Amino acid sequence: LGGAKPVPAGHPVDTFKKENQSLKREVIKIAGLFDNVTDLSEKQLPGFILQLRTIFNNLSDVDKHYKRKEYLLFPFLEKHLITGPPKVMWGKHDEIRDLLKSSFEALESPVSTVEEMKSLVQLVLVPAVEMLDGMIMKEEEILFPMAMDTLTEEEWYKVYQETPNFGYCLFDPEDEWQPSGTKVEKQEYVTADAIRLSSGAFNLAELEALFLHLPIDITFVDKIDKVRFFSHSPNRVFERNRSIIGRDVRMCHPPGSVHVVEQILSDFKSGKENKAVFWMSNFMGRFIYIEYSAVRGKEGEYLGVVEVTQDITQMRKLEGDQRLLSYEHK
Incomplete structure (x- = not known):
């Protein structure tokens, strides 16, 4: 060896x-x-x-x-x-x-x-x-x-x-690999030039860029409680990497809060509730708003839950109106 x-x-x-x-x-x-x-x-x-x-x-x-x-x-x-x-x-x-x-x-x-x-x-x-x-x-x-x-x-x-x-275990690979001197077919995520939805369409590059620029962080958990997707927002509130894909959502939270996760999943699946809201007034100096929503199909069937997280620190400082064009510069 x-x-x-x-x-x-x-x-x-x-x-x-x-x-x-x-x-x-x-x-x-x-x-x-x-x-x-x-x-x-x-x-x-x-x-x-x-x-x-x-x-x-x-x-x-x-x-x-x-x-x-x-x-x-x-x-x-x-x-x-x-x-x-x-x-x-x-x-x-x-x-x-x-x-x-x-x-x-x-x-x-x-x-x-x-x-x-x-x-x-x-x-x-x-x-x-x-x-x-x-x-x-x-x-x-x-x-x-x-x-x-x-x-x-x-x-x-x-x-x-x-x-x-299948997802990764406690590790998120950064290096890509392709065998040299070997003919390989590029993996395609969609068979057509667009991902078509009921209200419009994107190509893959547009969809990736859209999630990257949304002012919110999104994580989707499917109906069997597995993490299927998270958005790659540049200033994510809670760190995410690809090792969580395919993982039971209960295992993505500290043991002390698992009972809350269980309660939300149970209430959403039973149809008792559709939304759960939390906020933290001083998370590393920021005011964080977190919203969990049940995702349901056309017939009302449970498809999963989406977590939307947003830093609303600056929003809470807004007063009056802003009706004139003004660009934000850092």
Whole structure:
């Protein structure tokens, strides 16, 4: 394996490896918490549990990493008659998913004493983290070198093209990759020259530019609670990157506010409510207005929820009228 092929920047394996680096950082953080559990006081317990929930929230993002292996990488390995490692790894993925789920459930249940916390760490949390960490090692030492030596450049490019559909794990790639000396078809997002809507049409460049210039931030969550889209506003209030695409929206919020997210989703899906509004009067010196709206189809069926966020600091200072042309200059 020492002579394995180098991995170009932006290559699917480069992305897998960068995700593993992000996961490893979370593993190191939580290992430090595990080491401190013996010195924990009852007063520190709630904060300790909140830290664990936050890290396990991040670790759950590994599901996208695993799905890309299962549905993009493994089929090509099997095409080359490499069937054993994919089959074994897929089974291990499912075990890790079950352990992470059990860890979440355990951290959501009441833990009233430090002794209970110690037992929870040893019996439930440590096995989950150790198994996830072990999978990182198997990928780095066995799977990725083998895959680099096996797949053709054309096959890797197909993996690359499909990767954004599954989303990224705790990492947002900045480098683009295209195999040199290989004929590849450019991926098209629309088959016609325009995206046609009931009230007009855009081409893709116009639509991308429109979202970039709107004075609001938009995030769309579909009917099964997965993040499907966010606008790339230049001055976003809340940071977003492509690692959230395909992620359960509950996992995109701090553990302490998940119950609010659950309530909004439940009320929107049942038809009980259609809008929820929040504002923060001093978010990093800005007044922020946040509006969640249920998105419904023509028959009233629930399609998802859109979050619209806006910095209204300057709007709140407006007085009187402005009827004459005036340009804003910075």
